[in-house]
Amino acid sequence: MIEELRKKAEELLKNDTVKVVFGYGEGSVPERTRPVFITKPEDVNKLTWNKYCVYNLTTYLKRQETRKLGKPALILKGCDARTIIVLLKECQIKREDVYIIGVTCDGVGDPLAEKCKACDVHTPLIYDDLVGEKRENKEVPFEERYAELDEYEKLGEKEKWEFWQKQFEKCIKCYACSNICPLCFCDRCIVEKNQPQWIDPSAHARGNLSWNVTRAYHLAGRCINCEECQRVCPVDIPLNLLNKKLAKEAERSFNYRPGYNIDDELAMSTYKEDDEQEFFK
Amino acid sequence: MSETKFEPKIIAFLCNWCTYAGADLAGTGRKEYQANVRIIKLPCTGGIDPLFLIKAFERGADGILVSGCHPGDCHYNSGNYHARRRWNVFRPLLEFCGINPDRIQFSWISAAEGGKWVETINGIVDAVRELGPFESYQKLNTIGPEVSVSGGATAASSETG
Numbered sequence: 001m002i003e004e005l006r007k008k009a010e011e012l013l014k015n016d017t018v019k020v021v022f023g024y025g026e027g028s029v030p031e032r033t034r035p036v037f038i039t040k041p042e043d044v045n046k047l048t049w050n051k052y053c054v055y056n057l058t059t060y061l062k063r064q065e066t067r068k069l070g071k072p073a074l075i076l077k078g079c080d081a082r083t084i085i086v087l088l089k090e091c092q093i094k095r096e097d098v099y100i101i102g103v104t105c106d107g108v109g110d111p112l113a114e115k116c117k118a119c120d121v122h123t124p125l126i127y128d129d130l131v132g133e134k135r136e137n138k139e140v141p142f143e144e145r146y147a148e149l150d151e152y153e154k155l156g157e158k159e160k161w162e163f164w165q166k167q168f169e170k171c172i173k174c175y176a177c178s179n180i181c182p183l184c185f186c187d188r189c190i191v192e193k194n195q196p197q198w199i200d201p202s203a204h205a206r207g208n209l210s211w212n213v214t215r216a217y218h219l220a221g222r223c224i225n226c227e228e229c230q231r232v233c234p235v236d237i238p239l240n241l242l243n244k245k246l247a248k249e250a251e252r253s254f255n256y257r258p259g260y261n262i263d264d265e266l267a268m269s270t271y272k273e274d275d276e277q278e279f280f281k
Numbered sequence: 282m283s284e285t286k287f288e289p290k291i292i293a294f295l296c297n298w299c300t301y302a303g304a305d306l307a308g309t310g311r312k313e314y315q316a317n318v319r320i321i322k323l324p325c326t327g328g329i330d331p332l333f334l335i336k337a338f339e340r341g342a343d344g345i346l347v348s349g350c351h352p353g354d355c356h357y358n359s360g361n362y363h364a365r366r367r368w369n370v371f372r373p374l375l376e377f378c379g380i381n382p383d384r385i386q387f388s389w390i391s392a393a394e395g396g397k398w399v400e401t402i403n404g405i406v407d408a409v410r411e412l413g414p415f416e417s418y419q420k421l422n423t424i425g426p427e428v429s430v431s432g433g434a435t436a437a438s439s440e441t442g
Contacts, residue, residue: 152377153377157376157379157380157381158379159379160376160377160378160379161378161379161380161417162379163379164378164379165379165421190332198332198336199332200339200423202423204421204422204423205421205422205423206339206418206421206422206423207423209335209378209418209421210332210335210336210339213331213335213374213375213378214331214332214335216374217331217370217371217374220370220371220374221370242374242377242378245373245374245377246370246373246374249369249370249373249374250370253366253369253370254366254369267366268366268367268370270366271359271362271363271365271366272362273352273353273362275362275365275366275369276369277352277365279368279372279382279387280365280387280388280389281386281387281388281389281401281404
């Protein structure tokens with residue numbers, strides 16, 4: 001599969017279909033990979049593929065320094081390819097501006113990443129070329145997909161509050177979560193705006209709550225569960241629980257899952273007249 | 282707190298066209314309701330960012346009411362529908378973080394429903410009075426509370442302390 005990937009990348013660079021290939025390269029230790037940006041056909045041997053390729057490379061579509069390199073080809077797993085569908089829907093990229101080398105995947109990480117446990121996109125839903133043997137995408141039942149939330153939803157109000165305060169108080173406001181997120185693409189984040197200052201920039205408990213709630217809320221109906229925010233968090237806040245909770249609510253209330261169908265309307269920019277409203281007086 | 286009776290601070294975000302006019306009607310109709318509510322008038326519920334609600338709590342609110350036009354009545358046609366979608370996900374998120382959903386209430390009150398306004402306000406004031414001051418939020422540590430949170434927090438901490 002690695003050979004196939006390299007051959008494909010070489011071909012694309014040689015015939016000038018793309019200017020750069022975003023892929024995975026070997027890391028400093030065998031259990032790690034790092035993103036590589038191949039611009040010359042002779043460098044394609046730097047590309048690799050293994051179960052440690054957990055990252056979501058679509059995040060580099062929003063960075064100035066990688067945008068400058070020209071039209072990219074991206075090596076994307078099924079989950080990562082869902083990001084592309086959301087970005088297309090939100091008019092952040094044009095389909096013709098990216099070339100997608102889809103890879104089929106049986107799960108990454110060692111131990112297996114949480115996101116892979118209920119995976120239903122072993123074969124990407126959108127790609128220009130597919131590398132690897134095609135797998136069947138079996139849908140996982142709703143309960144199973146959000147099973148991780150059960151133990152937290154069961155907690156009482158006070159326990160929930162204490163659990164999250166304990167998590168949020170660790171936050172150092174490094175913003176790694178939003179920097180890595182492929183869908184946090186605002187040039188100027190709300191947290192950087194200070195007239196008025198909506199979110200306190202100091203890393204104190206009150207500001208941390210505002211920040212973490214707002215970050216999660218801005219991904220409501222958009223997050224594709226790549227878990228990158230949680231992976232990069234230097235203080236190990238289980239951020240993806242918040243994202244997952246919002247995804248669950250969006251699916252339950254609007255019957256919408258981001259990144260599956262390019263024809264679906266975006267959950268938060270549309271409405272239905274019969275949306276749930278029992279909590280309205 | 283044990284000596285002075287706790288009076289909840291309720292912030293109400295109202296749409297200009299329906300609920301604000303409804304509250305006005307309650308006033309011109311000389312209806313009485315509990316005086317715990319501070320009204321903030323906005324053009325439309327569709328323009329209410331969830332950050333407004335977070336900010337209100339940061340500044341010492343014990344409860345929040347968001348109220349606008351009934352579905353189908355929006356002055357801008359669809360603002361309240363969009364708002365409804367927003368609260369459909371935001372409310373469970375706050376609940377997941379351990380905030381009692383009774384502290385954030387939503388309602389549709391038209392310009393003709395002065396009576397409903399009175400009932401709604403009395404309802405939320407009673408509910409929040411029962412819950413007590415939102416101490417868990419107000420006690421969240423801040424560095425330099427005078428700078429980051431003015432009046433609200435200091436008043437709240439002197440009340441609770």
